Amino acid sequence: REVYKEASPSEFFYRNRQLAGFSNPSRALYTAIRELFENSLDACELHRIKPNILISLRHIESTSSNTAIYKLYIQDNGSGIPKEYVLDALGKIFFSSKYILRQSRGTFGLGGTMAILYAQATSGKPVKVVTSTGGKYIVSYVFQIDIDRNRPHVISQKTIRNNLKWRGTILELYLEGNYPHASRYIVSYFKHTAAITPYADITFIDPDGNLFYFPRTVGIMPEPPKETLPHPHGIDLETLKRMIKRSPKSMTISEFLMKNFHRVGKMIAKKFLRYAKIKGNLRLGEMDNTLIEKLYRAMKTFDGFISPSSDVLSPIGERIFKEGILKEFNPEYIDVVTRPPSSYEGHPFIIEAALVYGGSIPGSPGEIVLYRYANKIPLLFDEGSDVAAKVLNNINMNNYKRPMDKPTALFIHIASTKIPFKTVGKEAIADIPEIEKEIELAIRYLLRRFTTYTRKIERKIHAERR
Amino acid sequence: REVYKEASPSEFFYRNRQLAGFSNPSRALYTAIRELFENSLDACELHRIKPNILISLRHIESTSSNTAIYKLYIQDNGSGIPKEYVLDALGKIFFSSKYILRQSRGTFGLGGTMAILYAQATSGKPVKVVTSTGGKYIVSYVFQIDIDRNRPHVISQKTIRNNLKWRGTILELYLEGNYPHASRYIVSYFKHTAAITPYADITFIDPDGNLFYFPRTVGIMPEPPKETLPHPHGIDLETLKRMIKRSPKSMTISEFLMKNFHRVGKMIAKKFLRYAKIKGNLRLGEMDNTLIEKLYRAMKTFDGFISPSSDVLSPIGERIFKEGILKEFNPEYIDVVTRPPSSYEGHPFIIEAALVYGGSIPGSPGEIVLYRYANKIPLLFDEGSDVAAKVLNNINMNNYKRPMDKPTALFIHIASTKIPFKTVGKEAIADIPEIEKEIELAIRYLLRRFTTYTRKIERKIHAERR
Ligand SMILES: Nc1ncnc2c1ncn2[C@@H]1O[C@H](COP(=O)(O)OP(=O)(O)OP(=O)(O)O)[C@@H](O)[C@H]1O
Ligand SMILES: Nc1ncnc2c1ncn2[C@@H]1O[C@H](COP(=O)(O)OP(=O)(O)OP(=O)(O)O)[C@@H](O)[C@H]1O
């Protein structure tokens, strides 16, 4: 009497789009813009391209007292998408170039596709994508998503000679939104991006014709992140079995470990196999499940593995962090700290933090404002369930001194090969103990130094009064 | 140079299992138990069966200083799963009997499957399921999930004659967990379930052999929820197009509206079509996209539709709510309220709330403890991002009086055809304005009555002193 059905990934996220940040017309407009913008930034940064990104939002027609159809246009000078992958990349949920172990804004393989799906669902209009990887041709597709089957459905396509050797991606879509309600979040999102990405040239034109221009003020870019191998502490039994299954049967266990794991060289492999009581020259083809489980248990308890290297990460960098914040907020005081690299569950991560006072930091006098970032994405929502907010709440501010005439802002950034987001909508980070610890140390360090500064200022004022 | 890949739904949730509540061995153990238990409760309640559920967790072997492999066994007397659907229901992500418009605990089509996937990933052992719908046979499968392809892989199967006409489902799986850390959440989860489900007989045996027995103390069950049709305000343009596409071309638009929408009868359809300026006898086959969009825009702005009926919902019921709380917490004071039905985005919902003081409510003196429920599921995590916590935080408690010698508890339950969960892990509810309003009205009502009670008690104490 129960009716059993299967849902495609697009069907699932179409019906449950609030899970991906498309919960209402205001939030959906914000999420669509940020997902496409983050795709553009990745397409530039991962390929050492200084980003030039234009976003324009135009009012098309009102649909209710507070909603309207908008045309969203976004253009970047990024890597472009190869012709054979464009339609799947944007028209298929769970299709991505970020399913590798590398730091990037994208991670789930559905953000851009969700923006297109939401647009289609609310406007009935197909999306247009124009892209080129800088080669002989520019491809242009007008398509829709076949939601039942999670695949793109082409309506029209064009191939144009790329005479000017253009490289990049343009997207044009129509979606229902509520810009009056969403505008402050959208503008704040761009401002907070510019604060840590001063090497990007960002232009946003809103439906009222207002131009928000964040020019490039720094000529250097951080080194892009690198793809890395999994760490022994970052895998579980299932993954280990699959890695073994995919490797040649003739390969020895020692070779397998050195080839497939991060920072496992000859010495470490030898030490580990002695600990695990497994012969190094044993062939993978001779290993049964019991032996694989024995290997796995040993991997989890062996403490001789080198912790994951942070060389693969791409932090903001203290100079860029400072310059960006100075440009956007013009503060009286700024202090930046980079915590030593750490790791959780085999994933390397770095915490960078800044304490900023005065200037155009918004807030009430004496208030502490928290600005959160993860893999260079500003997180504007769900502060209540974020690890950084939890850490800040647990700090007794009476142990530190700060001026009470203006607000003080704390910027917290985490860079990692995997950000433990709590939701597909990427707004809050889970309270992993190692991450919590590093954020707390960073905040306390900045507060101590700010206390020293505040006391100096107060003594100076005191001295001047006498 | 980017490497493009597709992920199956099981691959995606395997790699991002923290999104579904499997973030660490303690939380994963909690989530696995609750997902399977909620499947059992649905299988009983949706079919008017008084639930008898046994859950046993046995320690198998330690894997680290704070983790171990446990054997999880769960048995229910529910509807059972038909032979042809068992493997897909439990071995395939996005396969469900709850993809219909009806109130139930299950909604996403992945909870039970995730528990099995996590178990397989951490123990290497397959899952065993034994089930019967009460017919001639009992089927038993031992299977694993092919994560790459999101489908079950049978290892062995048996069919047994059902001589005793047994009906129900048994699951047996091995998974890594951290029971010492998870135990208080697991026991609290069962206790809070029992508090609103006193017609269920629940037995939990923990790894130390402790028996937690929550006997049935109420013989009546609430009426099960009913499947319903979508409401005009609950659909978007894409859904409308698909509904039209699936209907016969010869059907008139008037018939289509009456057949496919909740509470749209002849009169309402006529009024609406006049408002939309569309002829009632127009055939679906004659409608082009422009006309469908015109119809859609009219549906969104027409204010003459009857709001969704709450008859399809199955609230806890004030008597059951009271009896359950009295049994579990033995309070000195209990007050229960049911708000009038409301709706959001076309989905009917009902808020039920209780204020409870004294007895065994845990907490510090004067503290206000919040217990949240959604479709009869206790929500123990992510309070910081839940709408009920937001409402409670915004209430100025100085406007109300309560005794300060013991804690006071507020129980909030929302029943709906769709709960706006923020995450796949079902721990927090989004702050939809209509829901926020009803929760606030319920809480304030209870606090006002509790203020009257508190004043009465204080006057009595005062009088006795003189
Ligand atoms: N502007 C762009 N330039 C180049 N490639 C792009 C662009 N936009 C999308 N892509 C490609 O399309 C893929 C899918 O994008 P989508 O946003 O759907 O998922 P994702 O970015 O991989 O992950 P996430 O869901 O976390 O955003 C990307 O991985 C990328 O390879
Ligand atoms: N104990 C059970 N008795 C009867 N049917 C069950 C049982 N457990 C699971 N099922 C069936 O298997 C299906 C899939 O279960 P699963 O937990 O994976 O998803 P769901 O319950 O539909 O949704 P959710 O992800 O929200 O839990 C259910 O919809 C139900 O039809």
Ligand SMILES: [Mg+2]
């Ligand atoms: Mg993306």
Ligand SMILES: [Mg+2]
């Ligand atoms: Mg379920």
